[in-house]
Amino acid sequence: MTNEAMLEIARNAVSLAKQKGATDVAAVARVKREVDVTWRDGKLEKITEATSRGLDVRLFVDGRYAVCSTSDLRPEGLASFLDNAIGLTRTLAKDPHRSLPDPALYSKATPEGLSIADPRIESITALDLRRTAQGMEEAARSVKGSEAILSVTTNGYHARHETTQVHSNGLEASFAGTEFSISADVSIKDDDGRRPEEGEYAYVRMYADLPDAASVGRRATERALARRGSKKGPSAVMPVIIDNRAAGRFVSYLLRPLSGAALQQKRSFLEGFVGKPFGSDKLDFADDPLLPKGLGTRPFDSEGMAARRLPMFEKGVLKNHYIDTYYGKKLSMAPTTGSSTNLAWKLGTKTQAALALDVKDGLLVTSFLGGNSNDATGDFSLGVQGFVIRGGKIAEPIAEMNIAGRHVDVWKRLIAVGNDPFVYSSGRAPTLVFDGLQVAGT
Amino acid sequence: MGHDLRLNRRQFIEMGASSIAAASASGFLLGCAGQALEKPTMAAAVPSADAPRVSYFSRFGVDEGMIRDALAEALSRGADHADLFFQHRVTNGLQLEDGEVNRAYTRVELGVGVRVVRGDQTGYAYTEELTREAIKRAAQTAAAVADGPARPGPTAFAVGSALPQRYALDVPWDGIKPAQKLPILDGVNAAIFKADGRIKKVSVAFMDEAGAILIADSQGRLVEDFQPMTTLYVSCVAEQGGRKETNGYNVAGRRGFDFYSAETVGRVVREAVARTTVLFDAVPAPAGEMPVVLAAGSSGILLHEAIGHGMEADFNRKGTSIYADKIGKPIAKPFVNIVDDAAQPYARGAINVDDEGNPAGTTTLVDRGILATYMHDSISAKHYGLKPTGNGRRQSYQHPPMPRMRATYMLPGPHEHDEILASVKRGIYCQSFSNGQVQIGAGDFTFYVKNGFLIEDGKLTRPIKDVNIIGNGPKVLERIDMVGKDLVIDEGGWTCGKDVQSVPVSQGIPTVRVSSITVGGQGDKPSGKG
Numbered sequence: 001m002t003n004e005a006m007l008e009i010a011r012n013a014v015s016l017a018k019q020k021g022a023t024d025v026a027a028v029a030r031v032k033r034e035v036d037v038t039w040r041d042g043k044l045e046k047i048t049e050a051t052s053r054g055l056d057v058r059l060f061v062d063g064r065y066a067v068c069s070t071s072d073l074r075p076e077g078l079a080s081f082l083d084n085a086i087g088l089t090r091t092l093a094k095d096p097h098r099s100l101p102d103p104a105l106y107s108k109a110t111p112e113g114l115s116i117a118d119p120r121i122e123s124i125t126a127l128d129l130r131r132t133a134q135g136m137e138e139a140a141r142s143v144k145g146s147e148a149i150l151s152v153t154t155n156g157y158h159a160r161h162e163t164t165q166v167h168s169n170g171l172e173a174s175f176a177g178t179e180f181s182i183s184a185d186v187s188i189k190d191d192d193g194r195r196p197e198e199g200e201y202a203y204v205r206m207y208a209d210l211p212d213a214a215s216v217g218r219r220a221t222e223r224a225l226a227r228r229g230s231k232k233g234p235s236a237v238m239p240v241i242i243d244n245r246a247a248g249r250f251v252s253y254l255l256r257p258l259s260g261a262a263l264q265q266k267r268s269f270l271e272g273f274v275g276k277p278f279g280s281d282k283l284d285f286a287d288d289p290l291l292p293k294g295l296g297t298r299p300f301d302s303e304g305m306a307a308r309r310l311p312m313f314e315k316g317v318l319k320n321h322y323i324d325t326y327y328g329k330k331l332s333m334a335p336t337t338g339s340s341t342n343l344a345w346k347l348g349t350k351t352q353a354a355l356a357l358d359v360k361d362g363l364l365v366t367s368f369l370g371g372n373s374n375d376a377t378g379d380f381s382l383g384v385q386g387f388v389i390r391g392g393k394i395a396e397p398i399a400e401m402n403i404a405g406r407h408v409d410v411w412k413r414l415i416a417v418g419n420d421p422f423v424y425s426s427g428r429a430p431t432l433v434f435d436g437l438q439v440a441g442t
Numbered sequence: 443m444g445h446d447l448r449l450n451r452r453q454f455i456e457m458g459a460s461s462i463a464a465a466s467a468s469g470f471l472l473g474c475a476g477q478a479l480e481k482p483t484m485a486a487a488v489p490s491a492d493a494p495r496v497s498y499f500s501r502f503g504v505d506e507g508m509i510r511d512a513l514a515e516a517l518s519r520g521a522d523h524a525d526l527f528f529q530h531r532v533t534n535g536l537q538l539e540d541g542e543v544n545r546a547y548t549r550v551e552l553g554v555g556v557r558v559v560r561g562d563q564t565g566y567a568y569t570e571e572l573t574r575e576a577i578k579r580a581a582q583t584a585a586a587v588a589d590g591p592a593r594p595g596p597t598a599f600a601v602g603s604a605l606p607q608r609y610a611l612d613v614p615w616d617g618i619k620p621a622q623k624l625p626i627l628d629g630v631n632a633a634i635f636k637a638d639g640r641i642k643k644v645s646v647a648f649m650d651e652a653g654a655i656l657i658a659d660s661q662g663r664l665v666e667d668f669q670p671m672t673t674l675y676v677s678c679v680a681e682q683g684g685r686k687e688t689n690g691y692n693v694a695g696r697r698g699f700d701f702y703s704a705e706t707v708g709r710v711v712r713e714a715v716a717r718t719t720v721l722f723d724a725v726p727a728p729a730g731e732m733p734v735v736l737a738a739g740s741s742g743i744l745l746h747e748a749i750g751h752g753m754e755a756d757f758n759r760k761g762t763s764i765y766a767d768k769i770g771k772p773i774a775k776p777f778v779n780i781v782d783d784a785a786q787p788y789a790r791g792a793i794n795v796d797d798e799g800n801p802a803g804t805t806t807l808v809d810r811g812i813l814a815t816y817m818h819d820s821i822s823a824k825h826y827g828l829k830p831t832g833n834g835r836r837q838s839y840q841h842p843p844m845p846r847m848r849a850t851y852m853l854p855g856p857h858e859h860d861e862i863l864a865s866v867k868r869g870i871y872c873q874s875f876s877n878g879q880v881q882i883g884a885g886d887f888t889f890y891v892k893n894g895f896l897i898e899d900g901k902l903t904r905p906i907k908d909v910n911i912i913g914n915g916p917k918v919l920e921r922i923d924m925v926g927k928d929l930v931i932d933e934g935g936w937t938c939g940k941d942v943q944s945v946p947v948s949q950g951i952p953t954v955r956v957s958s959i960t961v962g963g964q965g966d967k968p969s970g971k972g
Binding site: 047049050054069092227232377385442 | 454534536539540542543544545546547548549550551552553562563564565566567568569570580583584586587619620621624642643645679681685686687688727729730731747760761762763764766840842876877878879880881882883884885886887888889890907908909910912913914916960961962963964965
């Protein structure tokens with residue numbers, strides 16, 4: 001389906017909904033083309049290839065509001081879909097805070113140089129992905145110690161998304177994005193019957209930014225082999241380093257309570273902190289939707305508001321919330337944007353290895369397992385695995401352990417951040433070092 | 443942050459309503475809506491003897507000729523098996539916030555997935571265009587997984603014996619007007635505020651869903667099923683002395699409107715209020731290894747994580763599960779029996795037939811302490827030379843099926859609930875949960891406790907909250923040393939995630955004791971005064 005066809009579908013939905021009695025309408029037409037190839041133990045495991053499409057319509061009818069989405073784009077399907085959706089909307093309570101965004105906030109022109117859509121995707125086939133995946137497995141099995149391998153699964157994936165947005169108060173905009181990923185997961189046999197699995201991956205906007213696939217395969221095996229002999233350590237309060245790949249998960253528990261909905265619904269431990277210190281001065285990042293090649297980069301947000309850089313924490317002081325049009329009105333706050341994009345951290349100067357030397361004795365967390373965080377109170381409790389840090393060096397692996405605390409205390413104990421943003425996630429977190437977290441084990 | 447690849451590859455479970463909560467935060471996601479939307483209806487479920495075999499989907503122009511063409515194309519490069527999965531699903535949501543039902547969501551999914559299987563290799567493609575040409579193109583794409591001479595497709599289709607009717611509704615959801623649903627949300631809201639003055643915010647999310655599926659395969663099988671679903675999710679925020687706490691309750695099932703009796707709604711209100719306000723008395727949970735007693739019901743999350751995922755046959759076929767090579771071996775006390783059951787009437791995890799068209803019954807995972815059967819889809823069953831167990835499930839037409847749980851629970855055991863509590867000197871009692879996760883190979887798993895109590899000298903004393911429990915599957919199964927008689931299948935809206943795909947599931951368990959497991963609290967071990 002072409003860009004023009006999707007624009008036509010979105011325009012048509014807007015005008016049809018207006019004819020049928022909607023006061024205002026926002027329509028988003030989406031099309032996605034994806035190819036996903038999984039290779040396992042010497043042969044192809046699964047290949048998925050498809051183009052899918054859908055339409056989301058936000059309806060504002062006589063002061064009432066509903067959101068509808070459909071994958072049934074037949075003209076007869078669309079007409080009855082809108083009839084029913086508008087009828088439904090009329091049964092709801094009025095909501096004076098619902099409206100389309102102020103058109104002054106709409107995107108005027110697509111910013112230059114975002115580099116999020118790679119035309120090269122057209123020339124990369126499922127067969128190319130298959131060869132890449134096969135090569136990753138061979139590399140994974142070439143590592144010393146690979147006789148312990150039980151299974152290697154590798155994957156190549158790419159997708160192209162196109163979003164076309166039409167609003168009845170004067171927005172017509174669209175953008176395309178591509179994504180490419182390669183990954184390898186290795187299961188190995190351990191002495192005690194455990195079959196630890198670890199992996200490595202890369203995830204980028206531009207094909208040329210993918211690392212050498214063989215290095216990803218080798219790294220996956222190295223990571224898996226390092227998990228052998230994992231033990232549970234004693235319960236204690238100790239310094240904890242969170243690896244940059246794992247840190248994004250921990251940071252996301254700061255983002256959830258930053259939403260306007262959380263704030264207005266009293267579900268935010270960050271309420272009242274704007275302009276006040278919340279964490280240590282090392283807690284410092286901005287939301288940057290315009291970062292070239294960023295995985296979260298977008299010219300405008302889901303409401304059509306033009307993207308702009310937003311400081312979130314500066315030297316530990318909270319600067320902004322993620323406020324959309326609706327909760328902005330409810331809170332009498334100016335809208336910023338409703339959701340996070342790329343996080344641009346103020347980085348430290350040291351590598352993870354140098355930070356471990358500073359810490360001397362503690363725990364390096366390389367991944368989280370389950371757990372959760374309470375957005376209203378800031379209590380968290382998270383399963384972890386990783387390594388003991390002893391004498392400043394990475395020592396034996398640990399598993400089946402947990403860290404817990406309260407965000408409002410713990411972020412004050414952020415004593416250092418690394419120079420190493422994890423670029424294969426929009427969170428782009430560096431290695432984080434916390435002084436004195438409660439660790440549970442034996 | 444939507445862009446974290448790693449998050450997509452986890453095996454986890456969570457309360458299904460969290461996606462609705464996300465929708466309200468980001469403003470754009472889930473679905474809900476109107477009455478006469480071409481909704482799948484039970485009326486089409488029982489075709490008369492001379493009706494065309496494609497009954498429901500004929501309204502979208504789907505016929506047997508189109509299916510035959512597509513299967514022939516799917517087999518054009520010599521596959522072992524091919525199938526088509528047509529789906530039409532309409533989801534309606536209503537949400538109450540700040541005292542008003544002021545937003546609605548509707549989602550319509552219509553499409554077909556084509557799967558081509560050669561050995562244990564899968565080719566998959568899907569399309570939203572239900573035209574002869576579009577489906578043939580998808581079949582051609584999926585067929586690329588094979589590379590042999592064409593095989594003939596079925597010339598006729600047999601509709602198998604009648605499916606069981608585990609969730610037939612007297613009044614289907616398409617017969618219920620939005621105006622009939624609104625009082626449920628308004629009533630819950632009013633009753634909660636009336637029940638306790640400390641409650642400051644209430645949000646209520648109501649969802650109903652009508653789904654139709656049609657599976658046609660290269661063996662000439664043709665199956666249609668109609669799958670209703672509903673959930674009511676309530677969340678409260680309470681304040682006391684400047685402190686805030688939040689919690690809630692939810693119910694779910696393949697139920698109709700009549701599910702929302704005064705009794706059900708009353709239970710939702712009572713539980714939501716009690717589970718929230720008790721948190722003001724909570725003390726920090728301890729940290730370290732200790733005995734843990736799991737309350738009957740949603741503690742079945744332990745089974746889901748500690749053994750359920752590890753018993754999904756795909757991980758065992760690949761040799762990556764900690765349970766690979768353990769069939770026939772003792773793994774728990776002889777009074778431990780665990781099943782995965784498609785047949786629980788009206789359960790959220792119930793199915794009449796799986797998403798490959800295979801009959802779905804009860805799979806015994808652990809029989810008197812012995813590891814009995816993996817959960818299979820057709821690919822793993824063929825690999826092991828067994829019959830499929832009806833565990834082949836998928837999120838939607840956009841995904842190929844794989845072995846998944848349905849309703850996973852432990853059968854009643856020999857102990858009394860009070861006897862189990864009395865046996866613990868210092869430990870914790872876990873009552874309600876929000877989510878869990880497992881590593882299939884290492885066997886480590888977690889589940890997050892929202893409500894619980896300290897156990898001191900055999901008695902429940904002070905409440906605890908927000909604490910993760912972490913253990914290792916086989917080790918924890920060995921340490922289940924008491925099992926109560928009081929099995930409860932939880933009524934909550936659980937959703938299980940695996941390889942990007944979410945499916946509705948149920949879980950249950952009697953009161954059980956685990957002699958030792960790690961509790962991830964913020965405090966020291968229970969001090970044990972008195």
